[in-house]
Each structure stands twice: as C-alpha cells, then as structure tokens.
Amino acid sequence: MFDTHTLVLAAKGVSHWDNSFDALIVRWDGDVVNIPTDGEAEWRTNSEEREVIVERTEETNGLKVTVAALVELNVKVRAIGEHENKVHNYQLPADDAFAHLETQFKFTGLTNLVEGVLGQTYRPDYVSPVKRGVAMPMMGGEDKYQTPSLYSPLCNQCRFKGKAGLSSI
Known part of the structure; x- marks a missing residue:
C-alpha cells in the first residue's frame, strides 16, 4: 500500500x-x-x-x-x-x-523512522533480535503489527494511513 x-x-x-x-x-x-x-x-x-x-x-x-x-x-x-x-x-x-x-x-x-515487519530492518540503528542458527528464526513482536485484514493500515505501530492520507511505506 x-x-x-x-x-x-x-x-x-x-x-x-x-x-x-x-x-x-x-x-x-x-x-x-x-x-x-x-x-x-x-x-x-x-x-x-x-x-x-x-x-x-x-x-x-x-x-x-x-x-x-x-x-x-x-x-x-x-x-x-x-x-x-x-x-x-x-x-x-x-x-x-x-x-x-x-x-x-x-x-x-526511506526515513530513519521507517517501521514495519520488514521496514524496521532498514533503520540505521537496527539490531536484529533473531536468534541465529535456528531452522526457522522468528523475530517476535507480532502484537505491534497485527491487523484486522491483509490490506488494513490499522495496527499498533502503523504509520501508513491508507486512502484517507498520503503516507508511504
């Protein structure tokens, strides 16, 4: 979006x-x-x-x-x-x-405030919480990004406003 x-x-x-x-x-x-x-x-x-x-x-x-x-x-x-x-x-x-x-x-x-499951990894100060060496590493934090539907911009950390605003990734 x-x-x-x-x-x-x-x-x-x-x-x-x-x-x-x-x-x-x-x-x-x-x-x-x-x-x-x-x-x-x-x-x-x-x-x-x-x-x-x-x-x-x-x-x-x-x-x-x-x-x-x-x-x-x-x-x-x-x-x-x-x-x-x-x-x-x-x-x-x-x-x-x-x-x-x-x-x-x-x-x-991108700004230094980029957010999201993928976006946060582009921050200059990003440190990965992923445990290396496991078969399927998980980042956690799903509570920050859980949305009511796939195309919903509504979540605890979302900055994108969808059709109501003109924000970007």
Whole structure:
C-alpha cells in the first residue's frame, strides 16, 4: 500500500508445478492486471502521485516492479521443493505443489523512522533480535503489527494511513 493505491503481487495456487505456467497474480487497486509476454512486456500507470511500472523479467513467474521514488523490487514465484520442505518442516502433501514469492527490495527515500515487519530492518540503528542458527528464526513482536485484514493500515505501530492520507511505506 502506498499513496492512495494498493498493489498486490501474489502466487496462484497450483496442484502441479510447471515452469511454463505463469503463477503470478498482479492486482492494482483490486483489479487484475495482465502483464503481456510479448513486445515491451510491461504494464505501467502514471497515477497522480507517481509512476508504477511492472515488467516481465522472465516469460513466466518473474517481474520487476518500480514504484517511482519509493521502491524497486524483483519478484519470482518459485516452487517449494523437497529440500525446503524438509528444512522448514512444512509437511507438504505429495499430491500438491506449493509456491512462494522470492523477493528482492531496493527502497528509495526511506526515513530513519521507517517501521514495519520488514521496514524496521532498514533503520540505521537496527539490531536484529533473531536468534541465529535456528531452522526457522522468528523475530517476535507480532502484537505491534497485527491487523484486522491483509490490506488494513490499522495496527499498533502503523504509520501508513491508507486512502484517507498520503503516507508511504
């Protein structure tokens, strides 16, 4: 969520993983966005606040998203393989495929007061409370960031005001 908009990047549920199937979902303010696979292979919008570009980096399951003056991110949908299943003890059924989003972020224009589950890690004085060396490290502090729904800006530490205001990440 940023400015007055919501951009959703998600992975479709699949019963059998196939690299030729595009499992990425992109939604802009609730509407599904189809990213072309030919030509420029991109979708863009120039809202009142800033330009947003979503471009394919691979024929399927790979995108680069640029939100002007805010963030650049690379997103890939990856199948959770046997190794990840064992390491993280997901206990996935043999007759189903699960996928996750692999993401890389590059933020621009963050303040030293950035907050959030991910955001706080960008503070210059940040010290991680995570216990290293465990199979699935947990940060804790969920009471600070628990929200009534996925797209709600309401939580104990939230600074984003959603459509009512013009705050950013």
